[in-house]
Amino acid sequence: MGEQPPYLRTADVLRRRVAEQEWTSGDRLPSRAQLAEELGVGDNVIRRAQELLISQGVLEGRAGSGTYVAEPRERLRMVRSQHREQRGGSPYRADMAALGRRGAWESRTEAKVPAPPEIAGRLGLSEGDLCVRTSYEFLADGRPVQLSISWEPYDLTAGTLIVMPEGGPYAGKGVVERMAEIGVAVTHAVERPEPGEADADEATLLGVPRGALVTRIQRTYYSDKGQPVETADIVVPAALCEIVYEVPVNP
Template sequence: MPEQPPYLRISDLLRQRVTEGEWSPGDRLPSRAQLGAEYGVGDNVIRRAQELLISQGLLEGRAGSGTYVAEPRQRMRMVRSLSRERRGGSPFRADMAALGKAGNWESHTEAKVPAPADIAARLGIDEGDLCVRTKYEFLAEAKPVQLSTSWEPYSITGGTEIVLPEGGPYAGRGVVERMAAIGITITHAVEQPEPAEATAEEAQLLGVQRGSLVTRIQRTYYDKDGRPVETANIVVAAAHCEIVYEVQVTTD
């Protein structure tokens, strides 16, 4: 049989030290240089071993801080349904509260960003038309679970009190409630999910290994006239969450 790759041997040794209690959840591992010297291998071998254990949920990387033993983490169920937008307040925070978790997010908004071709097509506008773009990192119990990049046509929200999704009197209230504040009634949304591999940036933000399985969702909200008023690219790590769709049934 071929010899086991060095990084797999090291990952087994690191896993053993965790399972035997030498390192407990929340403990910081020695540096890669220290581990490399201890095991007689290079930094790249330690890095690959740690990335494997991160992808398996045993370790977690913290940018600029190091590698830690991960706290036990249950896979969460995230329900996708338009009805979740009609609760008032933040849909994500309400979803997390239903799971007994504290939900929050970090965001960064840029106004008057030219729409790239794919976003323009989804919004029914011309490529290069101005949009308000907001990038989100959603957190459950301070741990990242979802990423989202939202685009809203500046022609719709420009000059209104909701132009900044995370500013003003309707900050963080969700697309449906914010649009209602300027007289736009959202009647439905279309979501297109597909499996993919995490990019390097996504992996770092979600705390998983590059190439780990994620679910990408293209979501677009439409008003009562069928006009697209917001679209978003959503990324969820499969190791952290399962996606469930709730379908409303009406009887006439």
Template sequence: MPEQPPYLVVADRLRQRIATGEWSPGDRLPSRSEIGADYQVGENVVRRAQELLIAQGLLEGRAGSGTYVAEPRERLRMVRSWCRDQRGGSPFRADMAGVGKRGTWEHRTEAKVPAPASIAARLGIGEGDPCVRTEYEFLADGKPVQLSTSWEPYSITGGTIVVLPEGGPHAGRGVVERMAEIGVVITHVVEQPEPRKATAHEAHLLGITKNSLVTHIQRTYMAEDGRPAETADIVIPAAHSEIVYEIPIDRV
């Protein structure tokens, strides 16, 4: 069999030292130059080994401080549920309360943003048509757990009390509840999940390494008249979360 690349060999040895208790959660690892000297490899090899273990959740990097053995982190349960959207209030906050965590979020909204071709196709509007775009960073007990970029056609919400998802009397409510306030009845939602690697920007916001695995969910809410009322790109780090779908069964 071919030999393993040097960074994988170093990663295995670092993993063994953690498993045997030589380094405990919270311990700071020696510098890359020290580890490189131990295994007779360059610092770039050590860096790649550490990045792999960070992506796997065994290590964590702290800017300006070094690399540490990560504290055990339970995977967060992220529920995708139609039942959830009908409870009222924020679906995310309700989900976090269900697992004993405080759900909050930060956001940035821009109005009348021209729809890119891909978004226009998902919303059934013309390329360049105005939309309200909102970028979200969702937090559980203050730690980032999910990103989302939402697009709503200005032709639906423009001039109404719900034009800004995080402004007005219905700020912070779910899409279903907000749209109902202006007579738009949401009948179903379409979600398309797929695995991919995190971009540098996503990794920075989520506190993970670039190219770590994430689940990208393309979500679109559909109104009863067949119009897409909102579409979003949701990004969830795979190592830190498990995604569960809750699907209601219609009774005969």
């Protein structure tokens, strides 16, 4: 393996100084020029190192003032569990209520959207088959904490009361409960989490810096017949939320 880039080594140095309380919450860091001279690196290295630590919630930038050690922030605990699907209603709203938060979301649905290749593969469709696509911005006490883009096969729900996930009498009920209304029993979901960085659009929606660390979760729900009925790409900002998986154990 090659040597770490200078900005990563510099970020480690700055992070260690914060951890060792050389600088504490609310302290203003020396200027970039001062840090560059002290550490023997260029201003650009300091800038990239600080941007990384800002994206991780260690530092915060204040326009026209400088860079400061961030105040500790309580991260939301996002539990991924089979039990969240057994409560009825919205699993997300129930999750937030359990944390003493007000859960809500904003959404935009488009019907009859041709499935791109990856989505078609995840849903067992042919490329270009029609889907219902819904974009979500999930809020906790009015603050954005999660994004999701959901895809459902149009032929599965066309002509039913659940064809629009956020419209009609079953709006906001969650995939499991909605599918049950048309006789489709959803038995399990498969999730694949991986680390990533927020792109420009995600950063704007979540209120985090571009390039901030996020967890991307690719989730697909399956029926008792093994048919994929919904797939989604979920984005959770690491600085605001921690993701915990609850695994059932049969005695």
